[in-house]
Amino acid sequence: MDNIYIEYNFTVLPKEPATEILIAELGSVGFESFVETEKGITAYIQKKDWNNLILEDIYCLQSDEFSIDFNFNEVAQTNWNAEWEKNFTPIQVDSLVSIRAPFHENPNLKYDIVIEPKMSFGTGHHETTYMMVQHLLKVNLKEKKVLDMGCGTGILAIFAEMKGANPIDAIDIDNWCYENSIENVASNNCSNIHVFEGDSSLLKEKEYDVIIANINRNILLDDMSVYNNSLKENGVLLLSGFYKEDIEVIDKEVSKFGLKLENFLERNNWVALKYNKL
Numbered sequence: 152m153d154n155i156y157i158e159y160n161f162t163v164l165p166k167e168p169a170t171e172i173l174i175a176e177l178g179s180v181g182f183e184s185f186v187e188t189e190k191g192i193t194a195y196i197q198k199k200d201w202n203n204l205i206l207e208d209i210y211c212l213q214s215d216e217f218s219i220d221f222n223f224n225e226v227a228q229t230n231w232n233a234e235w236e237k238n239f240t241p242i243q244v245d246s247l248v249s250i251r252a253p254f255h256e257n258p259n260l261k262y263d264i265v266i267e268p269k270m271s272f273g274t275g276h277h278e279t280t281y282m283m284v285q286h287l288l289k290v291n292l293k294e295k296k297v298l299d300m301g302c303g304t305g306i307l308a309i310f311a312e313m314k315g316a317n318p319i320d321a322i323d324i325d326n327w328c329y330e331n332s333i334e335n336v337a338s339n340n341c342s343n344i345h346v347f348e349g350d351s352s353l354l355k356e357k358e359y360d361v362i363i364a365n366i367n368r369n370i371l372l373d374d375m376s377v378y379n380n381s382l383k384e385n386g387v388l389l390l391s392g393f394y395k396e397d398i399e400v401i402d403k404e405v406s407k408f409g410l411k412l413e414n415f416l417e418r419n420n421w422v423a424l425k426y427n428k429l
Contacts, residue, residue: 155197155198155225155226155227156195156196156197156198156225156226156227157195157196157197157198157201157223157224157225157226158193158194158195158223158224158225158226159177159182159193159194159195159196159221159222159223160188160191160193160221160222160223161173161191161192161193161194161219161220161221162190162191162219162220162221163190163191163192163217163218163219164217164218164219165217166190166191167394168367168368168369169211169216169217169219170187170191170192171367172210172211172367173192173209173211173219174192174194175324175325176209176210176211177194177196177209178325178326178327180205180206180208180209181196181197181200181201181205182194182195182196183195183196183197191219195226198225206221239252239266240277241255241258242277242280242281242284243258243260244281244284244285244288245285245288246260247260247261247262247288248260248261248262248263248264248284248288248310249262249263249264250264250266250280250284250306251263251264251265251266252265252266252267253265253267262310262313262314264306264309264310264313264339265335265338265339266304266306266335267331267334267335267338278418278419278421279365279391279392279418279421279423280306280307280365281418282391282416282417282418282421282422282423283307283363283365283389283391283423284306284307284310285416285423286389286416286423286425287307287310287311287314287363287389288314290314290361290387290389292311292314292315292316292361293314293315293316294315294316294317295315295316295317295360295361296316296317296318296319296358296359296360296361296383297311297316297318297319297320297359297360297361297362297363298319298320298321298322298354298357298359298361298362298363298381299311299319299320299321299322299363300322300351300362300363300364300365300366300374300378301322301323301324301364301365301366301370301392302321302322302323302328302332302346303323303328303331303332303365304328304331304332304335305321305331305332305333305335305336305344305346306335307363307365308320308321308332308336308341308344308346308363309335309336309339309341309344311361311363312341312342312343312344313339316343316361317343318343318344318345319343319344319345320344320345320347320357320359321336321344321345321346321347322346322347322348322349322350322353322354323348324348324349324350325348326348329346329347329348332346333346350374351374351377351378354377354378354380354381357381358381358382358383359381359382359383359386360383360386360387361386361387361388361389362378362381362382362386362387362388362389363389364378364388364389364390364391364392365389365390365391365392365423366392367392367393368392368393368394368397368400368401371390371392371393371401372400372401372404375404375405375407375408376408379408379410379428382410382428383428384428384429385427385428385429386427386428387425387426387427387428388405388410388425388426388427388428389423389424389425389426390405390423390424390426391421391422391423391424393421393422394420394421394422395417395420395421395422397422398415398422398424401424402424405424405426408428409428409429410426410427410428410429411426411427411429412424412425412426413425413426413427
């Protein structure tokens, strides 16, 4: 017998970073799958795990920063892989890197990253992933110690290993991301990546040659001193997860620690910055 799910349809303004925060919060109370829509997200939870007060402590819904409306109804179990296939578009970066699911055709580029379908469909940050891969293509990672902070599905950590990085730490505060990163690391036959569940407190007394942080603006600002303390001299800091209008405030904070902006990439108003620690 099929499981019964409760389907919530959320309309979110502004979509970013509200949808990313909302997905994380919903995941923490038992929602197990998410589909991005033109106006927000659709989220699913098994009826046996649901109660009518489940959204009571969701910060996004109480915050004046966002306008979020929703409705919900019962649905039969969804074919999650079919939904995921509809909503996940493979990425090709500079004709060198492909990021795809197993059901996508292999384009036979130099680097091929395969991400397994799961019951969560990402946060729509294809632009930031794309630009971070572009940056990493130009960074010497051979035998470099690398941190992928806010690793999500583990894409950037996996690519770092493909480019010769060793060892690599991949960290995410979200349990689903932690579990999914472990699975994707294994399915891409990576052996130098260590995945951790947690936040920047895990970086105490650790040092890296390259730090990748593809997170939202406020978390980056809060944790900048930690990143600086964990970055070796002559190290590289790659930042993304925010808009072009945020460059000024990000750069002001990073500059406090003497890091120098080398260049930045822009894609659909999202940006990715590269800093050097001299």
